[in-house]
Amino acid sequence: MMWTRTRLALRSIARSQSLNGKRSSMKEQLSAKQHERNEKKKKKLAALANLMELNDRDRLHEAELAKKRDAEVAEAQAEGEKSPEDEDDGFITVGSKRKSRKRNANRSDQNPEEAEDAGGAPADSEPVVKKGRKEQAGGGDSLPQEITSLSEEQYKQLSAELRRRKRQLEDVPGLRLREMGQRASLETPQQARTPIFLTDIQNLLMSALIGQKSPCRPDRWCSVEKWLSLSHSVVVILEGLSLYHYLSNESKFEATNKIFSTKLEMLLPPQDEGQIIDEIAKIPLTNVQARQLIDEHGSLESAVELNKDPTLFVKTIFPIESKATAPPDDLHKDDKFPRTKLLLSALQMVDEGYPIPLQGELHARFQSFKFTKKAYEPVTNRSPMFGVDCEMCQTEAGFNELTRISIVNERYQTVYETLVMPNNKITDYLTQYSGITEEIMKKVTKTLKDVQKEVSELLPPDAILVGQSLNSDLNAMRMMHPYVIDTSVCFNISGVRRRKSKLKHLAKTFLKEIIQENDDGHDSIEDSRATLKLVKMKLANSIEFGDEILTQQKRLQELANASSGDTISNNLFAHVAKRDKRTAIVTVGDLQPRLKDVIEKAGEAAPKDNSLAVRVHEVSTSKEAVRKVNEIALENALTIANLRVPEQDFVLENAERNVAKLDKTIDRLWNSVAHNGLFLVLMGGSTECSKGLAKIAIKRLNGSEQTSAPIGS
Structure with missing residues (x-):
């Protein structure tokens, strides 16, 4: 018995020792595998670090070459070396390049080291890489080159450096096109293309300056991530150059096409309405201007509403005749x-969703619609308003068609009222809404064509139509009108722009009237009067009246002012920068009067201890303008260069040469843009083609463009 117990105990000890031995062996094996994995990580990390170092050296090398080339150009210009080919022809000439081209041509006969000493890139890029690797093999303070000698401390340093670079890469602004932006892209076929507006570009610039708090955001057509990571913005306006000029010479814009992948067709104001830069300047360009507008109007959004011209692009789209004398603008x-x-x-x-004769998909959709007038006059602050409301029934065509229309004037008198027989058979009278019944429609003979003719004869050429969601009424009338006030837009109870309030609710809230309570359906005359009453009430108060969004912003501003006693520093933009963001305008020749007025007002709003809110650089030639932009771009949050392209530059015999010069100029301006900088080139249209073009790029760390992509791609 004793022996049995002893034997069992020995066996237990042996098994325990064997198990411990196996565990120890497994630990040693696991430790060896972990060590092997760690060594592999270190090797990969060191290899990646070497690659990063090579890339950094290459970038520095390219930057040095660019500086040498610029120095050569400056030296040649200083010595007065100028070939006949590069003489100033009224547009942009980068400088004397003939000598540089000759040098570059001879560099192919030199060895790489001699080519580099001459200030140019080597004939073959491979020696540069080898040279970089050779230098790294000799050692370096930041990145160890011998992978086998990578210590634990070096491993930790490399890991930290890679994490830092990863964060830097992730914190990069990016622009993605939404549906409306994709429609405007030159990649979209012309028959389906719908241009963006200059207002869209204004909204992009405003958000680039102010960020998420901007009252004017480009969300309708694009999404920009990491607003605050944008370093600065450079805008180049090329007056006199249209979409037609670009498309006719697209293949010759070699450098430009490499810079930009985002190219959008843009709707421009009429040629006689001033320059593009005038319109861009109508929004606040700096914080100081924004502060002044807030003080004057209570909120920045209401200030923007009051300072814009809503008819500017309407004049481009509709047949509006300009008058010899300016129309009266008194209230x-x-x-x-x-x-x-x-x-x-x-x-x-x-x-x-209003019917509008814009090109592309909208043109196809509304091509059968009629204008309310053959020609219109400019709208004024004394133009008459007419309330309009329509009732519709569903027909076998599969959509609602007009069956009743009512129009009332500003005195709430009915000036037009009629029933209309649809072109197609009625399948649902929608009586609970329209008040129309089969019995009512039995004797109706008037057609839609008759209504269109009578409405056209009734309305004056500067009439303002007022209605609730008036787009539905105009679609039912199959008519287009340039001047409309929509109560579902200018009144907002919810505080959310896209959330519309019903007319019944608006009438009860503001007019203290009960409408649309009839069991027999809506009364179109009653609805027309209600919309007119709402608009006249708003006009008798303020632009914020009835708009909860503008009202809330005004309240917040008043609270901030009351709590601080400071109407300048405590405002919507306290989060942006401690000092005001600067704007520079570079223009050839004298400033236009309207632009000068905007800048003077900005100066008046600036604190006494501050320099000019907007710095203006007036130069005599386009070449000087390009040099100035390169000189000051990094000093300003926004730099706008306004250049004029003579139309004769693009006649057949001169086009190729001048396009090449313009292409080099855009490339040189691109080089002035810093990492994470926003770069816009706006081709501003010409007398022969009013279509413009917007090119947009965000520069990455390596100098390449940030490629835009559709949302969700």
Whole structure:
């Protein structure tokens, strides 16, 4: 018995020792595998670090070569070396290049070291890489070259450096096109293309300056990530150059096409309405200007609403005749602010689904629609308003068609009222909404064509149509009108722009009237009067009246002012920068009067101890303008260069030569843009083609463009 117990105990000890031995062996084996994995990690990390070092050296090398080339150009210009080919022809010439081209041609006969000493790139890029590797093999302070000698401390340093670089790469601004932006892209076929507006570019610039707090955001057509990571913005406006000029010479814009992948067709204001830069300047360009507008109008968004011209692009789209003398702009006797400020802009009309004769997909959709007038006159602050409301029934065509229309004037008198027989058989009278019944329609003979003719004869050429979601009424009328006020847009109870309030609710809230309570359906005359009453009430108060978004912003501003006693520093943009962001405008020749007025107002708003809010650089030639932009771009949050391209530069015999010069100029301006900088080139149209082009790029760390992509791609 004793022996048995002893034997069992020995066996237990042996098994325990054997198990411990196996565990020890497994630990040693696991430790060896872990060590092997760690060594592999270190080797990969060191290899990646070597690659990063090579890339950094290559970038520095390219930057040095670019500096040498610029120095050569400056030296040649200083010595007065100028070939006949590079003489100033009224547009942009980068400088004397003939000598440089000759040098580059001879470099192919030199060895790489001699080519580099001459200030140019080696004939073959491979020696540069080898040279970089050779230098690294000799050692370096930041990155160890011998992978086998990588210590634990070096491994930790490399890991930290890679994490830092990863964060740096992730914190990069990016632009992605939404559906409206994709529609405007030159990659979209012309028949399906819908241009963006200059307002869209304004909104992009405003958000680039201010960030998420901007009241004007480009969300309708693009999404920009990491606003605050944008280093600065450079805008180049090429007046006189149209979409036609670009497309006719597209293959010759070699450098430009490498810079930009985002190229969008853009709708421009009429040629006689001033320059593009005038319109861009109508939004606040700096914090100081924004502060002044907030003090004057209560909130920046209401200031932007009051300072824009909603008819600017409408004039481009509709047949509006310009008058020899400027129309009167004095207020209507019952209004406290201009009624034209409530008009929908062309951009809003597109967004709200109004019939509008814009090219592309919209043109195809509304090509059978009629204008309310053959020609229109400019709208003024005294133009008459007419309330419009329509009732529809569903037909076998599969959509609602007009069956009743009512129009009332500003005195709430009915000036037009009729039933209409649809072109197709009615399948649903929608009586609970329309008030139309089969019995009512039995004797109706008037057609849609008759209504269109009578409405056209009734309305004056500067009439303003007022209605609730008036786009539905105009679609039912199959008519287009340039001047509309929509109560579902200028009134907002919810505090959310896209959330519309019903007319019944608006009438009860503001007019204290009960409408649309009839069991027999809506009364189109009653609805027309209600919309007119709402608009006249708003005009008798303020632009914020009835708009909860503008009202809330005004309240916040008033609270901030009351708590601090400081209406300058404590405002919407306290989060942006401790000192004001600077703007520079480079223009050839004298400033236009309208632009000068904007800049003077900005100067008046600037604190006494601050320099000019907007710095203006007036130069005599386009070449000087390019040099100035390269000199000051990094000093400003926004730099705008306004250049004029003579139309004769693009006649057949001169086009190829001048396109090449322009292409080099754009490339040189691109080199002035810093990492994470926003670069826009706006081709501003010409007398023969009003279509413009917007090219947009964000520069990455290696100098390449940030490629835009559709949302969700």
